[in-house]
Amino acid sequence: MRKLYVLNLSKFLFVLGLLLIIGCSSDNDPGPTDDGEATEVSPVNYNLDAMPYPKLSDYNLFKSPMNNLDPVYGVLPFKPASELFTDYASKTRFVWMPEGAKASYNGDGQIFNFPSGTILVKNFYYQNILPSNTKKIIETRLIIKKGSEWIFANYVWNNEQTEAVFDLEGSFVDLEFSHNGQTKNVFYRIPSSAECMTCHKTAEHAIPIGPKPQNLNFNLNYADGTHNQIDKWEDFGYLDLGTPANINSMVDYQDASKPLNDRFRSYADINCAHCHNETGHCNYLPINLTFTATQDPSQLGLCIEPNIDISGFVGVPVTHIVKPGDPISSNMYQRIKSTEENIRMPMMGRSLQHEEAITLTEQWILSLQGDCN
Numbered sequence: 001m002r003k004l005y006v007l008n009l010s011k012f013l014f015v016l017g018l019l020l021i022i023g024c025s026s027d028n029d030p031g032p033t034d035d036g037e038a039t040e041v042s043p044v045n046y047n048l049d050a051m052p053y054p055k056l057s058d059y060n061l062f063k064s065p066m067n068n069l070d071p072v073y074g075v076l077p078f079k080p081a082s083e084l085f086t087d088y089a090s091k092t093r094f095v096w097m098p099e100g101a102k103a104s105y106n107g108d109g110q111i112f113n114f115p116s117g118t119i120l121v122k123n124f125y126y127q128n129i130l131p132s133n134t135k136k137i138i139e140t141r142l143i144i145k146k147g148s149e150w151i152f153a154n155y156v157w158n159n160e161q162t163e164a165v166f167d168l169e170g171s172f173v174d175l176e177f178s179h180n181g182q183t184k185n186v187f188y189r190i191p192s193s194a195e196c197m198t199c200h201k202t203a204e205h206a207i208p209i210g211p212k213p214q215n216l217n218f219n220l221n222y223a224d225g226t227h228n229q230i231d232k233w234e235d236f237g238y239l240d241l242g243t244p245a246n247i248n249s250m251v252d253y254q255d256a257s258k259p260l261n262d263r264f265r266s267y268a269d270i271n272c273a274h275c276h277n278e279t280g281h282c283n284y285l286p287i288n289l290t291f292t293a294t295q296d297p298s299q300l301g302l303c304i305e306p307n308i309d310i311s312g313f314v315g316v317p318v319t320h321i322v323k324p325g326d327p328i329s330s331n332m333y334q335r336i337k338s339t340e341e342n343i344r345m346p347m348m349g350r351s352l353q354h355e356e357a358i359t360l361t362e363q364w365i366l367s368l369q370g371d372c373n
Helices: 002-024 193-200 229-236 260-271 331-337 355-367
Strands: 076-078 090-096 119-129 134-146 149-157 164-166 171-179 182-190 219-222 225-228
Antiparallel strands (some): 119 134, 134 149, 219 225
């Protein structure tokens, strides 16, 4: 009888072990596919009705410790070819979509048609905060699609770099940092919801700015190797197949090997065109600075008289938005160069001079030929 009892006990313990393994598994554990292989499930905490959450950690977008900004499964990094300048802050960007949801192509120069539940993530930080040359994350901005509308959710990081809390009131952070061997001071602006809307609105509706096919059509290094970003989104299931292979693509405006005109048009698209377009905040000017529109040089303001005379602010006559061969007389150059709040461009998102943009704009205007008389 004892041998039979031992055998039954062994079977019992084996079955009990299996039940414990099954019972302790969570919804985030890999499950079997039809072919028997394990599939990974994103652990992002998704409850669209409850968003925006009070804390950034509530989303579970990043692995622990959160300040490493190391994304969990399903949170894909992305990087535009041409990037918005924000007082020399470094940035990382990510996209997440609910299981089974996909974006679709909507034109080279239009943001993808994202599904409801999409979360776009943008972290702002400095690598060399003085005096100790340490990294400091300032804010994480989310833009979340709820139904057909996008909402803003900004999170301000604490000094301990352990958490970021929801805050759309707007605030300032006084920083001293090192950039290219120079010490810079900035009164960094964390935007309010109204300021977010100023840059992100089109016909009074909020939209993202950067994730457009023409700005993502280049390779990026991922954990599993280097891939074209659009191909990666398609392979991962975040994008419907069918995005055209031939996309009128932007370039990195800081890449001196690219054509000067393409570089400036790419800079203008990401830094200016969210306002200077047909439905943007600054649509009163007779220019359209989107990369697609500026295939027509007249859209860049060549030989157009500005609607506001800024000559008194800069101390020299400013006669045209862009005067070929003459940066000093060009409104666009003077505004990009200025740090005065009432005339600088872009009007939000910077208080420092963007030195590289000033040089690029000057070189581009000097390369233009023609006479405005």
